[in-house]
Amino acid sequence: xxxxxxxxxxxxxxxxxxxxxxxxxxxxxxxxxxxxxxxxxxxxxxxxxxxxxxxxxxxxxxxxxxxxxxxxxxxxxxxxxxxxxxxxxxxxxxxxxxxxxxxxxxxxxxxxxxxxxxxxxxxxxxxxxxxxxxxxxxxxxxxxxxxxxxxxxxxxxxxxxxxxxxxxxxxxxxx
Numbered sequence: 811x812x813x814x815x816x817x818x819x820x821x822x823x824x825x826x827x828x829x830x831x832x833x834x835x836x837x838x839x840x841x842x843x844x845x846x847x848x849x850x851x852x853x854x855x856x857x858x859x860x861x862x863x864x865x866x867x868x869x870x871x872x873x874x875x876x877x878x879x880x881x882x883x884x885x886x887x888x889x890x891x892x893x894x895x896x897x898x899x900x901x902x903x904x905x906x907x908x909x910x911x912x913x914x915x916x917x918x919x920x921x922x923x924x925x926x927x928x929x930x931x932x933x934x935x936x937x938x939x940x941x942x943x944x945x946x947x948x949x950x951x952x953x954x955x956x957x958x959x960x961x962x963x964x965x966x967x968x969x970x971x972x973x974x975x976x977x978x979x980x981x982x983x984x985x
Contacts, residue, residue: 838971854916862977865977867906870911873926875966875967882895885946889944895946944956
């Protein structure tokens, strides 16, 4: 247990929103591993319908989302104070179909996700709190702060965890 953990436990120093989001970000791969523990090969590739992702496809999609989000976070962090970075977006549905996610190795994808998040978490932890207010620009010139990018990414990842649980329930109903 760290000093920060003890302080939070005993009502000492309060955890900042950025610290909370960094912790969520870093711990997500463990939740993902737990969610898929014991799932067989046929179940990991099973799709409730042709338009939905399988569990394996969700995992691989998460890694591609990760690379885009990390690039955007890095762009915001590296940008000049009064010159917000232009942020990237791409069509993830097209990417998913071209990458044939259901033929990829979900365990390798999870390991990649773990390394990406562990590395970026360590970087984010040492940044001054004010950096989380820095903003980037979407193509429509809408501004978004680094903390919001991180928070939104965490929310999307949690949504995919719920999708995995729903697929597991649907698959069980098929037995």
